[in-house]
Amino acid sequence: xxxxxxxxxxxxxxxxxxxxxxxxxxxxxxxxxxxxxxxxxxxxxxxxxxxxxxxxxxxxxxxxxxxxxxxxxxxxxxxxxxxxxxxxxxxxxxxxxxxxxxxxxxxxxxxxxxxxxxxxxxxxxxxxxxxxxxxxxxxxxxxxxxxxxxxxxxxxxxxxxxxxxxxxxxxxxxxxxxxxxxxxxxxxxxxxxxxxxxxxxxxxxxxxxxxxxxxxxxxxxxxxxxxxxxxxxxxxxxxxxxxxx
Amino acid sequence: xxxxxxxxxxxxxxxxxxxxxxxxxxxxxxxxxxxxxxxxxxxxxxxxxxxxxxxxxxxxxxxxxxxxxxxxxxxxxxxxxxxxxxxxxxxxxxxxxxxxxxxxxxxxxxxxxxxxxxxxxxxxxxxxxxxxxxxxxxxxxxxxxxxxxxxxxxxxxxxxxxxxxxxxxxxxxxxxxxxxxxxxxxxxxxxxxxxxxxxxxxxxxxxxxxxxxxxxxxxxxxxxxxx
Numbered sequence: 415x416x417x418x419x420x421x422x423x424x425x426x427x428x429x430x431x432x433x434x435x436x437x438x439x440x441x442x443x444x445x446x447x448x449x450x451x452x453x454x455x456x457x458x459x460x461x462x463x464x465x466x467x468x469x470x471x472x473x474x475x476x477x478x479x480x481x482x483x484x485x486x487x488x489x490x491x492x493x494x495x496x497x498x499x500x501x502x503x504x505x506x507x508x509x510x511x512x513x514x515x516x517x518x519x520x521x522x523x524x525x526x527x528x529x530x531x532x533x534x535x536x537x538x539x540x541x542x543x544x545x546x547x548x549x550x551x552x553x554x555x556x557x558x559x560x561x562x563x564x565x566x567x568x569x570x571x572x573x574x575x576x577x578x579x580x581x582x583x584x585x586x587x588x589x590x591x592x593x594x595x596x597x598x599x600x601x602x603x604x605x606x607x608x609x610x611x612x613x614x615x616x617x618x619x620x621x622x623x624x625x626x627x628x629x630x631x632x633x634x635x636x637x638x639x640x641x642x643x644x645x646x647x648x649x650x651x652x653x654x655x656x657x658x659x
Numbered sequence: 660x661x662x663x664x665x666x667x668x669x670x671x672x673x674x675x676x677x678x679x680x681x682x683x684x685x686x687x688x689x690x691x692x693x694x695x696x697x698x699x700x701x702x703x704x705x706x707x708x709x710x711x712x713x714x715x716x717x718x719x720x721x722x723x724x725x726x727x728x729x730x731x732x733x734x735x736x737x738x739x740x741x742x743x744x745x746x747x748x749x750x751x752x753x754x755x756x757x758x759x760x761x762x763x764x765x766x767x768x769x770x771x772x773x774x775x776x777x778x779x780x781x782x783x784x785x786x787x788x789x790x791x792x793x794x795x796x797x798x799x800x801x802x803x804x805x806x807x808x809x810x811x812x813x814x815x816x817x818x819x820x821x822x823x824x825x826x827x828x829x830x831x832x833x834x835x836x837x838x839x840x841x842x843x844x845x846x847x848x849x850x851x852x853x854x855x856x857x858x859x860x861x862x863x864x865x866x867x868x869x870x871x872x873x874x875x876x877x878x879x880x881x882x883x884x885x886x
Contacts, residue, residue: 466787467786468783468786468787487792490786491786491789491790491791492789494786494787494788494789495788495789498787498788499787501780501783501784501787503780505778505780505781505783505784506784507781507784507785507798507799507802507803508803509802509803518788518790518798519788519789519790522790522794522798523788523789523790523791523794524789564784567788568787568788571788571789
């Protein structure tokens with residue numbers, strides 16, 4: 415097996431006395447889609463945020479592209495160009511146009527030429543069907559449009575790994591499909607992704623592997639098809655039965 | 660009407676002298692506001708950092724300038740600096756210095772308040788695209804905070820302009836000081852000159868401050884409508 419893109423070993427995370435994540439071990443293969451499932455409050459968001467340094471953790475080792483990650487501000491700032499993240503609440507910068515939102519990272523962080531970065535931005539906007547909205551401000555867009563822009567903003571840095579934290583959870587049902595379509599295309603282009611979602615049909619369709627988290631413990635880490643057809647643990651069975659899909 | 664008191668305003672150079680005094684007040688206000696606001700932006704941003712030492716020092720600085728009356732500050736700088744530190748500054752420079760430090764202190768609180776009102780998610784979104792600390796402030800936090808701090812800043816401006824009327828106490832030739840000189844010099848000819856001179860000074864201050872005040876109200880209303 416080729417070197418995994420990301421390896422998490424023995425990660426422990428607590429807030430004060432509250433232990434959130436217990437001995438997390440996780441391997442993510444290059445070009446694969448991992449779906450992180452679990453009941454709310456199980457630590458999914460905390461885990462995904464630990465993987466790009468938005469949360470610190472008490473102990474454990476991350477290895478990205480074969481390189482051990484030293485968890486400090488400087489390392490994370492560099493690494494975040496390779497690990498893109500999209501949030502539930504989109505969080506576009508309201509004071510900037512769509513194009514400026516997308517170009518901020520490429521121009522100011524990566525110091526790329528404006529012409530080249532803009533060409534890429536326009537191409538990405540076309541792929542998500544929003545080429546006409548370059549000069550719009552976020553407040554003029556619907557939730558689904560904002561989320562697709564937020565994905566483009568992350569992709570504009572040419573990341574090797576994408577984290578999606580419940581990116582459809584605050585969207586109206588009719589907006590969800592467009593966003594999932596974008597994720598599906600990314601998967602087809604062999605982008606390595608870690609997806610937290612409650613869209614179970616989508617999870618089943620897209621997951622190369624499923625990680626099932628409950629109360630901060632990984633209970634299962636299995637190939638996607640196997641998880642949905644034949645979950646190993648009782649907790650996972652209960653979880654799947656409780657989901658309406 | 661040959662001896663109507665209003666003529667005191669137009670006798671000799673009186674009117675241009677008063678306008679000259681107003682210009683001194685305006686100049687001190689403008690210079691101290693520009694310096695103070697820029698410095699306040701920096702200090703306000705620093706006050707949002709986690710460093711406890713820095714926070715305490717800046718907090719003390721703010722409280723000092725907020726608690727000590729402006730007159731006392733002016734006297735402190737005007738009399739103590741030359742005497743104990745051998746620094747001789749003109750009254751106008753002392754005025755600008757004191758006002759700039761005062762504005763910076765008040766401004767730092769306005770800026771800090773506005774910065775911490777920007778949603779936390781915005782900061783995380785900025786971090787997630789790899790922005791470093793200064794870039795986060797420059798491109799994400801400050802631009803969004805500016806809208807929140809404009810009304811309070813304009814209020815501060817009017818306070819500064821009004822407070823220039825204290826500058827006669829350190830013998831700056833501001834509009835009030837010149838007005839008093841004119842009243843004294845014309846006491847024989849225009850016994851009720853004070854009414855007209857102070858009346859004019861009232862109107863001049865009003866003309867400077869009212870537009871600012873109206874602007875602040877307008878912006879505040881617009882912000883409430885947007886929220």
